[in-house]
Amino acid sequence: MTDGKRRRRPADHVTDVLVLGAGPAGLVLGNILVDRGIDCVVLERAERTHVQTRARAGFLAANTVRVLSRHGLADGLHRHGQIHSTCEFRTEDGRFRLDYSGLGQGEPHTVYPQQNLVTDLLTRFLERGGQVRFGTRAEAVLEADGDRPEVTVREADGRQGRWRARYVAGCDGRHGAARRSLPAGTIRHHRDHGVTWLGLLAEAPPSLDAVGYAVHERGFAGHMARTSDVTRYYLQCERGTRADGWSEERIWDELELRMRAREYGSLRRGRVVQRSVVALESDVLEPLRHGALFLVGDAAGLISPSAAKGANLAVLEASILAQALIDDLAAGDPTGLDAYSSRCLSHIWRAQEFSHWMIGLLHGPSGTDGESLFHNSLRRSRLASLRTSRSQQDWFAEHYVGV
DSSP states (O other), X not given: OOOTTSOOOTTEEEEEEEEEOOSHHHHHHHHHHHHTTOOEEEEESSOHHHHHHOOOOOEEOHHHHHHHHHTTOOHHHHHHOEEEOEEEEEETTEEEEEEGGGSTTOOOEEEOOHHHHHHHHHHHHHHTTOEEEETOEEEEEEOTTSSSOEEEEEOTTSOEEEEEEEEEXXXXXXXXXXXXXXXXXXXXXXXXXXXXXXXXXXXXXXXXXXXXXXXXXXXXEEEEEEETTEEEEEEEEOTTXXXXXXXXXXXXXXXXXXXXXXXXXXXXXXXXXXXXXXXXEEEEXXXXXXXXXXXXXXXXXXXXXXXXXXXXXXHHHHHHHHHHHHHHHHHOOOHHHHHHHHHHHHHHHHHHHHHHHHHHHHOOOOOOSHHHHHHHHHHHHHHHHHHHOHHHHHHHHHHHHOO
16 A cells, blocks of 8 residues: 655655554554554564563453454453452441442453563564564654655664654654654643552562452552462552652551551562552643544553553554554545544543542542541542442443443
């Protein structure tokens, strides 16, 4: 489909669709396109080993599993993924559990570490004949309003290069070239929720057979199983805390205190192998299309990890864009591309609303002034409704799993 007759400079590389970023969004998009015969190249600034080992979220929504299965991309998660359907809340008023797979739309999560999913997607993409340029940093997207935009890059050997494509998919995150290249007038919606988490990955078996959310006067603590011997934990901390600022002993003591281990059972401890500091914020751009440039995944909208929506939105947006590109390039129908931005933004804002609700549910002001006491009383009331109201539980389940 590449127009070989078009005059171009000798240094140009040409493809139909140029994908920036080899995360879940870029690799799902690339897989669907090459499977339908669309010429597609993925540029990734990191090396392959880093791409396949960087640990990220692991909770896949039912719709994500359906998308991956439909396109032959779910063999690994079906073999090794674990079905999770229960979450447990621990609060000053006791604990309660919700089997959300029996509520709302009746759908569970599948837990499958994102680095494993990325490895599966990359392997399948290469098997299908796809091309990934590792160690290639996209620097700018130029002429996005033209019929063949240009992407300037720095190659793995340090040389400057250029790519031209009919369309460019910016799947390269919030700090990537796609966002840096947006025209004036792009609307950015940003909110800092004023909450910071210490994100931890521990070589320790899960201590709960459920996702654990602990609400405590000292701050939030979270427990999320990854595998049979690895668990993700979160601890709310003060803004400005360094990732290495807490000793392992302090981390485990604080987790035990906030998760009320004395009342409900000790945690299984292990070596903390990864740490990060996560500032909870939301960030959405409008529109998601700028001529031939499309924003996908974190480049389109950043969402807090409070409700495990980021990777699921990325896969959904990639599948929507892939079908729209196929319709345009293979059948000359641009309808899907024209609707891409509005269609994806409806899903993004729905997820943002639920994430915002979860942040309010799990965190409260630490002060003793009247306003803090008021907001904490509202939070306790929301938790009480979630404990007792079937309609509230159905709403929670539908939005917790849905995208």
